[in-house]
Amino acid sequence: MNIFKYFGEIFGAIKSLWAGMRVTGYYFIHPGQIVTQKYPENRKTLKMTERFKGEVIMMHDENNQHACTGCGICELNCPNGSIEIITDKITNEAGKSIKIIDKHIYHLSMCTFCELCIKTCPSDAIGWGQEYEHAVFDRHKLTKVLNHPGSSLRKKPSKEPNQE
Amino acid sequence: MTNDQLKEKISEWVSGIEFPENKQYLEVLVPANSLKKLAELLHNTPETDFDYLISLSGVDYVSHLAVVYHLESTSHKHFLVMKVKTEDRENPNFDTVNEIWRTAEWYEREVFDMFGIKFNNHPDLRRLLMDDDWVGFPLRKDYKDEIKMIER
Amino acid sequence: MKEVIQDIIIRNSDDYIINMGPQHPSTHGVLRLELSLQGEKVKYVVPHIGYIHRGIEKMCERDTYQQIIHLTDRFDYLSAHMNNEAVCLNVENALEVEVPERVKYIRTILDELNRLASHQLWWCAFGMDLGALTTFFYGLRDREVILDIFEESFGSRLLHSFNTPGGLMHDIHPNFQKRTKEFIKYFRKKLPEYDQLLSNNVIFQMRTKGIGYMSKEVAISYGVTGPSGRASGFSCDVRKNHPYSAYDKVDFKEILDTTGDTFTRYKLRIAEMWESMNIIEQLIDNIPEGDYTAKMKPIIKLPVGEYYQRVETSRGEMGVFIISDGNKFPVRVKFRTPNFANLFVLNKIGSGNKIADIVAISGSLDLVIPDIDR
Amino acid sequence: MNSEYLVLFFLLGVVLVGGAIVFSMFVSPKSTNFAKSEPYECGIPVKSNAWIQFNVGYYLFAIIYLVFDVETVFIFPWGVVMRDMGMTAFIEILIFFFILVTGLLYAWKKGALKWV
Amino acid sequence: MDFNIYDFTSFTKWVDNALNSSMSPLLAIIIELIIIGLVFLLFYAIVGLLLVYAERKVCAVIQNRYGPNRVGPFGIFQTIADLIKLLMKELINIKHADNFLFNLAPFIVIIASFMAIAALPFAKGLQAIDFNIGIFYLFAVSSLGVIGILLAGWSSNSKYSLIGAIRSGAQVISYELSVGLSLLAIVVFAGTMQLSGIIESQADGWWIIKGHFPALVAFVIFLIASTAETNRGPFDLAEAESELTAGFHTEYSGIKFAFFFLAEYMNMFIVASIAATMFLGGWMPFHIAGWDGMNAIMDYVPPIVWFFGKTIFVILMMMWFKWTFPRLRIDQLLNLEWKYLLPLNLMNIVLVAFIVLMGWYIK
Structure with a gap:
């Protein structure tokens, strides 16, 4: 065994270590480089x-109105069956029976x-919510009704606006 | 080798070969009894040199069960789809190619697991992905499991 | 006559068997390796898989082509984008749809970003397998920057079903180019640190050099692709051999090595990270203007036939085999996932080494278990 | 001088561990089930016994160690008197080390230091 | 009473006299023992808790993290919370385990570390037992803990534990040679094995400075070997998380596990203080012969601060190793010892002897 190689190995090893x-x-002497965040404390700035x-939500305007017509395309497109739509029939002022959503589950x-439901929604009624804290104690709480209670279908702006 | 040359070569080697239409690649339908012979020739002949088995998949065409081999040659860069089929749904049976392409061992186990196709002379033909005591072959079209499968 | 490669496992009833997995820190998931020991030496390795088999291939048979996309995220969750792309390309080729140039460029950039993120995670996990715990945090720190870019554009960090047959779900975020360039600049500074910390370390080299040798013949016969295969000299880069998306427009090297041991597989991935950054730099400023998706019908029906598409994920060759009978649902979808073949070679290259080497070898193969189980 | 302290420190260890274990026995919950008392086997039912004859490689090192450790014990007194004895001690230790190193080289050559 | 933090001799004497004068000698001794016992018990617990906290914080900063920051300011009570948690955990009995040995193992590791602490010189006069073969005693006792590890691994009836234990056995006995021989270098320099004597011999300069090159080599070898002997850092093969899940203490739960954990940190403290005592002058302030002004300034810093400062320095070094390097494999570990450290050490001893003979060290 070559004695120079032996010591050369030792010095090479020490150098690499x-x-x-x-x-x-x-990094030990530069604690300023810490990248982790203190999560619940920074919730305000996050x-x-x-x-x-975050989750699928249905957009409601200030009059508690949404755009969902209950067509069921989102339900059809969802690969996992995570959307269920329960529709209801009401009679409108004109006396015509129309379909509205009762519950968008x-x-x-x-x-x-x-994102297939949101992509395919013809009336852009649903979108992404920013909520990210989804932890609950009971998984039934993860089943949500997207339309707010008492909400109604937004009137479509008529195609030819009335000329004053 | 071009596809036509390959066609010529393959039909020289084995009789009863069909060339079904395939838009992308050359496809060969081999009779089950000459599968091993063709596989060996494809692998060992220097002009063809199909040394890389990309994928081995079982298919249930309802009328028959089939195994599809996607082969490539790393030296000549040509591509071949080799297919065998059987109409025997009770006891389908093919020769193993795991001595030719080692990677086939697990693919064949998977096909056995999912389609119930047996491979003769396979060294370790057990279920691969499903439990050892699983009943039925899940990827067959006639597989039914009322509890675990939700029909739409 | 070519040499036949064999490694049939001969089991004895009095073998001293220990199980590495399913609940084990170094198997990176629910993989079970049955090790037969002789002292510290491993006589053979029997991998047992299927613990997280989800039947995705069966599920695909009742899904439309758009719906298949989100399932492919979940094979190799670290190269979700490449998996998506495989299905999308297959459908596009079958329909003979020409996607806009912009889509091709963006897809390529995202592929490479995803590859970088995946290799970073592999680097941290590999360091941890060998006992260097700090690597884990350095790798994740840098990966987080990429994930932030992803989150801005796709809305999700890991499983972004961003591809869709015909194009992309959205256009990229306006900040995307700027932030990607910033990241490349940042990571070019950080990557040499990886070498200082791990690659050049004498202990690391002792642990990896000459361990788990895989010859080119073995790699081809076992179908080992990706960086693991290329480290053995198997030129299997789909990006080079069968270019898709914008890979034919960029100038990049297929990194090949013939040493084929654990250290080579490690070095090759580090080199791939450099190469990925080169590819991104070539493309990021030249993304053409245009649509982010081609015009597609809402319900996609593939013409009758059988289609096969290959892409290069961060772990090797991913293949999608679709058989269509003209309906909106495929008859059969088969995914050729790289890790399935990569794991199978473990006994061949692992037996005869020590327990600690098995950890190193399986780490260097960069296994992602859901990719194996599907 | 205060060698009775040694007993004290011995007892301290016993008291600390024993006390904590006894305390823990009182406050900790107790529940048994079949799987809990199984030795850890990564989630797989345990088949064989862990107590087996182990590879001899480990014991070879133990034997070499024994030789060298006894030598070390002998060298320590030499270390103390080295200064006072001067040259004699130095020559003696050279001879001693020569024998020791020969032993090590022999073991090295014979492959006893190689892991099997 | 004459109490000063520079010399505890008079303080301990005063306590001794006060007790002896007020009660019978037997009672005095018993009271004395109880006081010492309580002090050391408290000291042991505090050092253990602080070291666990320190390691978490150090590794966190190295890894760009905050580390514990929830329990108390900067998370300083984190380890106490963990201790309480571990106390409340169930002690699981393992089927077919050798119960007697299984329970004996934590006793052995803890007792070994307690016995070692007994001989540590913390400051002038603050040393429970000052043996005339002090360093030899420390060297012997500190390696006793491996028996506990071996027993723990063997008795658990788990394959991982067994492999871990046997590895640890091979490892610790090998590295003990290097520990002994590198300490021997200083013994040759100092000409005594009594710890107080060795410290006194460093009054005009620490051995690592006075003994220049060979002392430095011995120090480095000691650092490596002692890290290995405490099963830490790149040498944690007995635990080897990625291979053996938790190695020898896989089957231990609750407070029994906590003792292995505690013993590891105490052993680290012990070897660090041995290194501080032997190479860095123990509680001796930093002195350079002739520089009286500076020596006087250094003297203002109390010895106990010097001792702990040096110990912490060595501990930081060991933590630095642990959080930088990958783990060695068992055969490489033994190679390192038998083919590199041991021959180097033997050469070093001859060199030391030669230097002492010629008087070439700084006097």
Whole structure:
């Protein structure tokens, strides 16, 4: 065994170990580089991006009106059956019987966030919510009714606005 | 080798070969009894040199069960789809190719697991993905499981 | 006559068997390796898989082509984008739809970003397998930057079903280009740190050099693709051999090595990270303007036939085999996932080594278990 | 001098561990089931016994160690008197080490230091 | 009473006299023992808890994290919370385990570390037992803990534990040689094995400075070997999380596990303080012969601060190792010892002897 090789190996080893220790040592003396966040404390400043897929929501305007006509395309497109639509029939002022949604049920526990329901919705009634804290103690709480109680279908702006 | 040359070569080697239409690749339908012979020839002949078995999939065409081999040659870069089929749904049976392409061992186990197709001379033909005591072959079209499968 | 490669496992009833997995820190998921020991030496390795088999292939038979996409995220969750792309490309080819140039460019960039993120996670997990716990946090720290970019554009960090047959779900976020360039600049500084910390470390080299040798013949015969296969000299890069998306427009090297041991597989992935950054840099400023999706019918029906599409994921060759009978549901979808073949070689290259080496070898194969079980 | 302290420190260990275990026995919950008392086997039912004859490689090291450790014990007194004895001690330790190193080289050559 | 933090001799004497004068000698001794016992018990617990906290915080900062920050300010009560949690955990009995040995193992590891602490010189006069073969005693006792580890692994009836235990056995006995021989270098320099004597011999400079090159080599070897002997850092093969899940203590639960955990940190403290005592002058302030002004300033810092400062320095080094390096494999571990450290150590001893003979060290 070559004695020079033997000692050369030892010095090479120490050098490579020192290179690694320099990296960790650098971070040890630079605590400013910490990247983790203190989560519940920074809840106020924590901003989700506008496209963040938190959960499916139905957009309601200030009059508690939504755009969902209950066509059921989202239900059809959902691969996991996480959307169920229960429709109801009412008679409108004109005396015509029309279909409205009674409940737009959304199972968050089954949702895989594939975005197909939102993509295919013809009236853009549903979209992504920014809520990200979904933990609950009972999984039945993850079944949500998307239309707010007492909400109604928004009147479509008529195609030819009346000329004053 | 071009697809036509391959066609010529393959029909020289084995009789009873069909070439079904396939838009993308050359496809060969082999009789089950000459599968092993053709596989060996494809692998060992320097001009064809199909040394890379990309994928081995079982298919249930309802009328018959089939195994599809996607082969590529790493030296010549040509591609071949080899197919065998059987109408025997009770006891389907093919020769194993795991000595030719080692990767076939697990693929064949998977096909056995999912379709119940047996491979002769396979060294370790057990269920791969499903439990050992699973009943039925899940990927067959006639597989029914009222509890675990939700029909739409 | 080519040499036949064999490794039939001969079991004895009095073998000293220990199970590595299903609940084990180093199997990266629910994988079970049955190790037969002789002292510290491993006589053979029998992988047992299927613990998280979800029947995705069966599920695909009742899904439309758009719906299949979100299932493919869940094979190799670290290269979700490439898996999506495989199905999308297959459907597009079958329909003979020409997707806009913009889509091709974006897909390629996202592929490479995803590959970077995946290799970073592999790097941290590999370091941890060998006992260097700090690597885990450095890798995740850098990966987090990519995930933030993803989140801004796709809304999700890991399983972004961003591809759809014909194009993309949305256009990329306006900040995307800027942030990606920032990331490349940042990561070019951080990647040498990986080398200092791990690659050049003498202990690491002792642990990995010469361990788990895989020859080119073995790699081909076992179908080992991706960086693991390329480390053995198996030129299996689909990006180079069968270019898809915008890979024919970029200039990049297929990194090949012939040493084929654990250290080579490691080095090759590090080199791939550099190469991925090169690819992104070539494309990021040249994304053409245009639509983010081609015009597609709401219900896609593939013409009758059998289609096969290959893409290169971060772990190897991913193949999608679709058989269509003209309906909106496929008759059969088969996914050729890279890890399935990559795991099978473990006994061949692992037996005869020590327990600690098995951990290193399986780490260097970069296994993702859902990808195996499907 | 205060060697009775040694007993004290011995007892301290016993008291600390014993006390904590006894205390823990009182406050900790108790429940049994079949799977809980099984030795850990990564979630697989345990088949064989863990107590087996183990590879001899480990014991070879133990034997070499024994040789060297006894030597070390002998060298320590030498270390103390080295200063006072001067050259004699130095020559003696050279001879001693020569024998020791020969032993090590022999073991090395014979492959006893190689893991099997 | 004459109490000063620079010299505890008079303080301990005063306590001794006060007790002896007020009661019978037997009672005095018993009271004395109880006081010492309580002090050490408290000291042991505090050092253990602080070290666990320190390691978490150090590794967190190295890994760009905050580390514990929930329980108390900066999370300083985290380890206490963990201790309470571990106390409340169920002690699971393992089927077919050798119950007697299984329960004996934590006793052995803890007793071994307690016995070692007895001989540590914390400051002038603050040393429970000052053996004339002090360093030899420490060297012997600190390696006793491996018996506990072996028993724990063997008695658990788990395959992982068994492999871990046997690995640890092979590892600890091997590295003990290097620990002994690297300490021997200082014994040769100092010419005594009594710890107080060794510290006194460093009054005009620590051995690592006075003994220059060979002392430095011995120090480095000691650091490596002692890290291995405490089953830490890159040498944690007995635990080897990624291979053996938890190694020898896989089957231990609750407070029994906590003792293995505690013993690991105490052993780290013990070897660090041995290193501080032997190479870095123990509680001796930093002195350079001739520089009286600086020496006087250094003297203002109390010895106990010096001792703990040096110990913490060595502990930080060991933590730094642990959080940087990958783990070695068992055969490489033994290679490192038998083919590198041991021959180097033997050469080093000869070199030391030669230097002492020629008087080439700094006097």
